[in-house]
Amino acid sequence: xxxxxxxxxxxxxxxxxxxxxxxxxxxxxxxxxxxxxxxxxxxxxxxxxxxxxxxxxxxxxxxxxxxxxxxxxxxxxxxxxxxxxxxxxxxxxxxxxxxxxxxxxxxxxxxxxxxxxxxxxxxxxxxxxxxxxxxxxxxxxxxxxxxxxxxxxxxxxxxxxxxxxxxxxxxxxxxxxxxxxxxxxxxxxxxxxxxxxxxxxxxxxxxxxxxxxxxxxxxxxxxxxxxxxxxxxxxxxxxxxxxxxxxxxxxxxxxxxxxxxxxxxxxxxxxxxxxxxxxxxxxxxxxxxxxxxxxxxxxxxxxxxxxxxxxxxxxxxxxxxxxxxxxxxxxxxxxxxxxxxxxxxxxxxxxxxxxxxxxxxxxxxxxxxxxxxxxxxxxxxxxxxxxxxxxxxxxxxxxxxxxxxxxxxxxxxxxxxxxxxxxxxxxxxxxxxxxxxxxxxxxxxxxxxxxxxxxxxxxxxxxxxxxxxxxxxxxxxxxxxxxxxxxxxxxxxxxxxxxxxx
Amino acid sequence: xxxxxxxxxxxxxxxxxxxxxxxxxxxxxxxxxxxxxxxxxxxxxxxxxxxxxxxxxxxxxxxxxxxxxxxxxxxxxxxxxxxxxxxxxxxxxxxxxxxxxxxxxxxxxxxxxxxxxxxxxxxxxxxxxxxxxxxxxxxxxxxxxxxxxxxxxxxxxxxxxxxxxxxxxxxxxxxxxxxxxxxxxxxxxxxxxxxxxxxxxxxxxxxxxxxxxxxxxxxxxxxxxxxxxxxxxxxxxxxxxxxxxxxxxxxxxxxxxxxxxxxxxxxxxxxxxxxxxxxxxxxxxxxxxxxxxxxxxxxxxxxxxxxxxxxxxxxxxxxxxxxxxxxxxxxxxxxxxxxxxxxxxxxxxxxxxxxxxxxxxxxxxxxxxxxxxxxxxxxxxxxxxxxxxxxxxxxxxxxxxxxxxxxxxxxxxxxxxxxxxxx
Numbered sequence: 059x060x061x062x063x064x065x066x067x068x069x070x071x072x073x074x075x076x077x078x079x080x081x082x083x084x085x086x087x088x089x090x091x092x093x094x095x096x097x098x099x100x101x102x103x104x105x106x107x108x109x110x111x112x113x114x115x116x117x118x119x120x121x122x123x124x125x126x127x128x129x130x131x132x133x134x135x136x137x138x139x140x141x142x143x144x145x146x147x148x149x150x151x152x153x154x155x156x157x158x159x160x161x162x163x164x165x166x167x168x169x170x171x172x173x174x175x176x177x178x179x180x181x182x183x184x185x186x187x188x189x190x191x192x193x194x195x196x197x198x199x200x201x202x203x204x205x206x207x208x209x210x211x212x213x214x215x216x217x218x219x220x221x222x223x224x225x226x227x228x229x230x231x232x233x234x235x236x237x238x239x240x241x242x243x244x245x246x247x248x249x250x251x252x253x254x255x256x257x258x259x260x261x262x263x264x265x266x267x268x269x270x271x272x273x274x275x276x277x278x279x280x281x282x283x284x285x286x287x288x289x290x291x292x293x294x295x296x297x298x299x300x301x302x303x304x305x306x307x308x309x310x311x312x313x314x315x316x317x318x319x320x321x322x323x324x325x326x327x328x329x330x331x332x333x334x335x336x337x338x339x340x341x342x343x344x345x346x347x348x349x350x351x352x353x354x355x356x357x358x359x360x361x362x363x364x365x366x367x368x369x370x371x372x373x374x375x376x377x378x379x380x381x382x383x384x385x386x387x388x389x390x391x392x393x394x395x396x397x398x399x400x401x402x403x404x405x406x407x408x409x410x411x412x413x414x415x416x417x418x419x420x421x422x423x424x425x426x427x428x429x430x431x432x433x434x435x436x437x438x439x440x441x442x443x444x445x446x447x448x449x450x451x452x453x454x455x456x457x458x459x460x461x462x463x464x465x466x467x468x469x470x471x472x473x474x475x476x477x478x479x480x481x482x483x484x485x486x487x488x489x490x491x492x493x494x495x496x497x498x499x500x501x502x503x504x505x506x507x508x509x510x511x512x513x514x515x516x517x518x519x520x521x522x523x524x525x526x527x528x529x530x531x532x533x534x535x536x537x538x539x540x541x542x543x544x545x546x547x548x549x550x551x552x553x554x555x556x557x558x559x560x
Numbered sequence: 561x562x563x564x565x566x567x568x569x570x571x572x573x574x575x576x577x578x579x580x581x582x583x584x585x586x587x588x589x590x591x592x593x594x595x596x597x598x599x600x601x602x603x604x605x606x607x608x609x610x611x612x613x614x615x616x617x618x619x620x621x622x623x624x625x626x627x628x629x630x631x632x633x634x635x636x637x638x639x640x641x642x643x644x645x646x647x648x649x650x651x652x653x654x655x656x657x658x659x660x661x662x663x664x665x666x667x668x669x670x671x672x673x674x675x676x677x678x679x680x681x682x683x684x685x686x687x688x689x690x691x692x693x694x695x696x697x698x699x700x701x702x703x704x705x706x707x708x709x710x711x712x713x714x715x716x717x718x719x720x721x722x723x724x725x726x727x728x729x730x731x732x733x734x735x736x737x738x739x740x741x742x743x744x745x746x747x748x749x750x751x752x753x754x755x756x757x758x759x760x761x762x763x764x765x766x767x768x769x770x771x772x773x774x775x776x777x778x779x780x781x782x783x784x785x786x787x788x789x790x791x792x793x794x795x796x797x798x799x800x801x802x803x804x805x806x807x808x809x810x811x812x813x814x815x816x817x818x819x820x821x822x823x824x825x826x827x828x829x830x831x832x833x834x835x836x837x838x839x840x841x842x843x844x845x846x847x848x849x850x851x852x853x854x855x856x857x858x859x860x861x862x863x864x865x866x867x868x869x870x871x872x873x874x875x876x877x878x879x880x881x882x883x884x885x886x887x888x889x890x891x892x893x894x895x896x897x898x899x900x901x902x903x904x905x906x907x908x909x910x911x912x913x914x915x916x917x918x919x920x921x922x923x924x925x926x927x928x929x930x931x932x933x934x935x936x937x938x939x940x941x942x943x944x945x946x947x948x949x950x951x952x953x954x955x956x957x958x959x960x961x962x963x964x965x966x967x968x969x970x971x972x973x974x975x976x977x978x979x980x981x982x983x
Contacts, residue, residue: 296686300826347782353691360689371834373819377686379694456650460659464666471664476648479598516684522706525713536713541696544783548696549707550714550810553738 065244066092066227066262067436071234071276073100075210075421076413077268078218083425084432085224088441092260093218093226094249096233097543099498099506101214103270105418106506107349107381108292109325109333110210111308113416114151114202116171116179123397123427125174128416131423132204138422141446142216143453144208145328151205151308152187154196161198163312168200178203191307205308209328210418211506217421219495220448228496231543232258237265237279239404252543264435266428267409271346271384280407285398287411288389289346289382292336293355295363296377297370298514302330304367322362329481329509331376334363340389341382347544349380376514386412399427406435454509456482477527478520480513488524492532502542568883569593569876570658570671572649572824575604576865577856577872578677579632584876585675586641590883593641594669596660598648602636603629604679605702606865608709611730613757617866628865652828654849672883673851675875676830676839678821680857682727688816692779695786701727701815708734716811720788721745722776724752724759726863728815733762735813742768743809746790748775748797751929753817753955755863776812777804785810818861828852833908835898836860840908842893843920845875846882853879860906860923863957867923894970896922899938899981903927903954910978914967922960924980926952934983935960940976944969946983 068084070077073095081093097103112135118125139146155164164181171179180201182190187199222228229249235257236248247260269276274287305326313321325333337355341348356378364370386395397420398411408431410424417424432438455463455473467473472486491507504510504524511517511524525548528534539548569590571582574597582595601607606614609625616622619631636643644662651659658669682700699707699715705727707713719735721728724747732742745763750773752759763770771790777799778789792803820838822830830839831848838859839847845855855875856868893909905924914920922937930952937945937960944966952958960980962970970978 345782348693350693351691353777356689356691373683373687373837375686375689376684378689460666467661467664467666474661474663474665475646476598476650476661479648482650514684515681516686518682518684518700518703521703522711525707526711529711542783546696546783548715550716553708553712553714 064090066090066260068092068264068266068432069094069245069247069260069262070266070268072103072267072269072273073097073214073218073228073230074103074105074268074270075101075214075217075418076270076410076424077266078214078221079421079425080266080268080428081226082217082221082224083422083429084438085221085226086441086444087438089436089439091221091226092229092262093221094229094232094234094247094260096231096252098231098253098500098540099503100218100228100230100496101211101506102502102542103347104381104384105214106211107379108210108415108418109294109336110207110327110418111325112146112206112208113419114171114205115174115176115416116153116167116200116202117313118170118174118416120170120173123399124394124416124420125170127397127420127423127427129174129176131416131420134422135206135208135419139208139213142213142220142448144213144216145453146206146208147328148204148206149307149326150190150201150203151310152182152191152194152199152201153310153312154187154194154199155312156196158197160312164198164200167312171200171202176202176204191305191309194309207308207326207328208418212328213418215507216448220446222495223448224444229258230496230498234276234279237276237407239280239406243406245406264406264408264432266432267407267411268413270413271382273384273409273411277402277409277411280402280404282402282404282407282409285386285409285411287346288340288385288387289343290338290340290385291349291380291382292338293351293359293380294333294335294378295356295359295375296379297332297334297363298374298376299330300374301332301367302326305332322359324363324366329512332367334359336381338383340385346382349382351378351380377516383414384412385414397424399424399431401431401434408432455484455487477523478508478510478513480515480519481509483508483510483520485527488527492528499538500540500542501548564657564668564670567592567594567669567671569673569675569879570669571595571675571677571876573597573604573677573679573856573858574599574602574643574645575677575679575856576606576629576632576868577679577858578604578675579629579636580869580872581675581677581853581855581876581879582641583632583636583639584873585880586639588877588880590880595636595641595643596647596649597643597645600646602633602643602645608702608706609730610709611734614865617864618869632869649824652824652852654829656851673853673879675879676822676825676847676852676854676858677856677872678824678858680818680820680861682814683817683819685814688814690776690779692789693781695779695781695784697781697785697810698779698812698814701725701731701813704813705731705734708738714738714740715813716785717741718809719743719811719813720776720807720809721813721815723747723814723816724754724770725815725817726754726758728813729754729758729762731813731815732768733766736766736768742766743807744769744771746771746774746776748773748793751953755955756953775799779812780806785812788812818857820858820860822858825852825854825858830854833904835904836906841906843907843910843914844878845871845907846878851882853882860904863955867957867959871923892974894939894974895977897977897979898924899979901927901930901933901982902980905980910967910970912971914964918964920962920967922962922980924958924960925956926954926958926982929953930982936981936983937962937966938979938981939970940973942969942973944978952982
């Protein structure tokens, strides 16, 4: 941890994919950088609660930031994912007109895509579509081969760990409570250390507000009142990997003009599951992080899933989750506003608001845009020792070919020990996750890094094993186990204290 | 080139089913039997079942889970059956070639026959579709049992249990004994899915209320669980509006069903029964893939370990015979089907060899509770056997034994399935 008296050049508030993409981009320079995040890990907000789709850019009005940065970010993904060893699958997408009434909308998307510079688009009749996705319905479809899928938290974690390796300080479980710009132009950031319930102070020349669903609250702390965020919840179901391979591509309906989202659809994940969702329901402002699942939406998602995949069994629905879009349009207006990425009236306070879809896709392009904004305020000093790659083997062991696995087991026997049997995650991978460089200590941190507990038994088998490992090898006491933030403790203590008679 | 080890019989899973299957295979003359277990010790789920009541039928004693297991383990050790611990089977092919993994090694094995005895897993929250938040403090009952009994960890202090499966009932008592407060057990069905003796000994004796036709319709808590909303359900298991009430608690234990573990069976192309979740098997416990057998909770979820052991012994002996080259699936078989009032029946078919070489036990579960019922077995219009039962309950497995004569009579009309039904 850096010297507290030293002034940061840039502090980024919020460690979602956009915040850490900016951190990683700025870590190409030798300036002093910090990321501050109220959750106990990166990627715990919208970045772990979305479809994981890299969008082509057909859905956004030409000339908007969503269109420009979406298409640009999409084009940057291959190199980024290669550098960080994050699996990216360009499986393409079919946007399907089910009836003639959908056709004008479909043509509009095609025109929009052309104006936005989306590569490789093709209009298809049903038989051409069925060559890509057997059995798909619809009279016409728009094929966009640059659409793809990615693990959104996988990308966020990889970006953060790379930024950290290049010298960015991460302050997890640190919630910003006050922002003051002194007369010398330096910001004082007052933050509560949630783990130790203590106040901390940081100083920085530039602040980047990428606080997602809370970005308007952060702006208000700095004295900027315009720009309200509404939370719009999207619920999902996760389906068993049994169905892996059913979907060759993404299939979306043509969205209505004022829909807040892109409609309920099936999305294969890079891990081999299928997601059903997301819904789009504005939620009251009392708690923007209320990720509850609601009975009517769950019902409709199940119905939709069964309509699209008739051989679904009840046991295929292994989990549900929800994410909240940070929207700048009110429920009455609907639709989407463009991203806000701008300098503000307060010099050095840069704000990003309303980065909903395609935020994940746009994140590397947003980072470049923000870099240019930052360079108006401070000098970015170049460095020669930036390392773009994450060290070591970072994929999933069980996805490797047999011989490669044998070789790795030879060099580290713990690759032979399977802890999570559903997802086939080895002890070594779980150890790597536990020993993550950011120091994130929750069980969610292990889950999102190693994929353990994400399978069909949802941790019934491996959770006790991971617990045993953390206790025996890392000295955790029962009360040290946290599932995630917000006081989500796992256990209430020992059954018996040591030495107590049974 | 790596050498591939060869075995006559490999038994996958070292719980009660695997133990007795391996013992029986060895005793039936299989030369090199190997028992493969992924945990650090044999015994499977019995190790965490420290309550008693195991072995009442088999040993005429009430043993604890570990005691029951140790009897099997001692026998296995005396016989000298080889065991691979901390070893997991990753893949099984239809020609019985396996890929295994353990610390420091990834290796293959070929076998003349394989017994699948991987047990079952618990249904998790996702399969229930309970609306609400996703706080910590929601555990399956078996995972909680493991934490309490094996790891000395208390999952929570104020407990609500959803589902009255046996593990849930056992955990209601267990948590109470360890000083937790168990608020209630809620069961969506109009009857418990647990054994009557467990209702008495685990709930009634501790004054823990059991609410039937009631379920959890909401989960509250952004960090840790703060409470659940429960509601009565109608005869279609739909929550009744206006009956919701909030029950504060920090822990929700789920005991809502078990699912036979059959990923390996799937990878080997074994046909599964959608009702049991386990393979379709003949009277020797052989699956649709010759040489691959299944028993215990991987085949269908049992109520008592005694029956698991009995079934596993049959599967183990049959696997040894198959490995020694005795004729397999060829020849005729009569199919066995569940009729009215019967949820499922096993085996799925009876081979003709059974009409000359011995008894066959049909295991079945009824669809709903009844008293004074008669269970009949019919072949076409012909009654093969009838038994009256003073009490039938979905929680309890029922066995009917068919003698050689019964089977021979059924074979008079070999194209007619044997139907088990409540008369």
